Amino acid sequence: MKIDYRREGELVLKNQIDIQLSTNRKEKPSFSNLKFGKTYTDHMFIMDYSREKGWYDPRIVPYQPITLDPAATIFHYGQTIFEGLKAYLSENEEVFLFRPDENIKRLNRSSVRMCIPEVDEELALEALKKLVAIDRDWVPNMEGMSLYIRPFIISTEPNLDVTPSQNYRFMIIMSPVGSFYKEGMDPVKIAVESDYVRAVRGGTGNAKTAGNYAGAMLVQEKASASGYSQVLWLDGNEKKYIEEVGSMNVFFKINGEVVTPELSGSILEGITRKSVIELLKYWGVPVSERRISIDELHEAYQKGQLEEAFGSGTAAVISPIGELFWNNEKMLINDGKTGDLSLKVYKTLTGIQTDKEEDPFGWRVKVD
Known part of the structure; x- marks a missing residue:
């Protein structure tokens, strides 16, 4: 009928x-x-x-x-x-x-x-x-x-x-x-959180459940009061390995390679994250899923190898990161500007979503 x-x-x-x-x-x-x-x-x-x-x-x-x-x-x-x-x-x-x-x-x-x-x-x-x-x-x-x-x-x-x-x-x-962040595709400032944690391995971090978000609000309020859009979460055991940025997955372009934290049980498996990885591989861009510490990231920054950083998620799609604040130091990424790769990923994903770009993956589903 x-x-x-x-x-x-x-x-x-x-x-x-x-x-x-x-x-x-x-x-x-x-x-x-x-x-x-x-x-x-x-x-x-x-x-x-x-x-x-x-x-x-x-x-x-x-x-x-x-x-x-x-x-x-x-x-x-x-x-x-x-x-x-x-x-x-x-x-x-x-x-x-x-x-x-x-x-x-x-x-x-x-x-x-x-x-x-x-x-x-x-x-x-x-x-x-x-x-x-x-x-x-x-x-x-x-x-x-x-x-x-x-x-x-x-x-x-x-x-x-x-x-x-x-x-x-x-x-x-x-x-x-409309846009999730008022900055749109302009880079956001992120504070690294060293005291509180979002989730631990074996907990509910890989489930999309309300408590994960409620537990993050205090830290988010603290970051906002200091002029930062979001926080970068570290792991709950050693508080050294990067996990997520706010409620998004996170990517770093280091010396030509894109790195994103591996799914360890405390990180949500984002659909946009999965799409970014598949898209980068399709383009032939080196991409790896592995543990990456905040110390490694800082070292890459000091060597001039931290080229871009961005969050990925349904709400914002891609949110470039222009600054990280850690250990009382500001790490300015790509001179605080949106990186070429971040912009290309954003334009391609939104182009596929809105039927402006070809969809070689079959991701787009028409509603009749």
């Missing part, structure tokens, strides 16, 4: 996903003045889980508040995971996703770590595409803007016993967004 999106207020069943369209559409904001994650589209996806039924009742409904019992385990034990990806509008007014299957796979990997039941990947991807298709007119038609998509799962059982919940809710919400 073909979905007729014009029939507002009705339930339409296709591939087991119920769709109830809003009868009270929101007034869209000015896309030229968007703040990240502040405005939400007309619809959302919801699916529930119980131990007896498994995942059931997948549905797209008007965007709305949800009601939870005060004893719901999400409030007390933080059993939750989430994802982040984007939809892009091409010059031909077509809507594309970028490697959405990788996000759904990572959602399930995070679920396993947080003792949350996995979702059917095919159904989750179909629901995501349907939701984007319904709210496609929320995809900004301005350069550098996109529709941010946030799938997430929370535990909903009212239970104060420290055990895995028997009930969950999977939701997807969406928000039109």
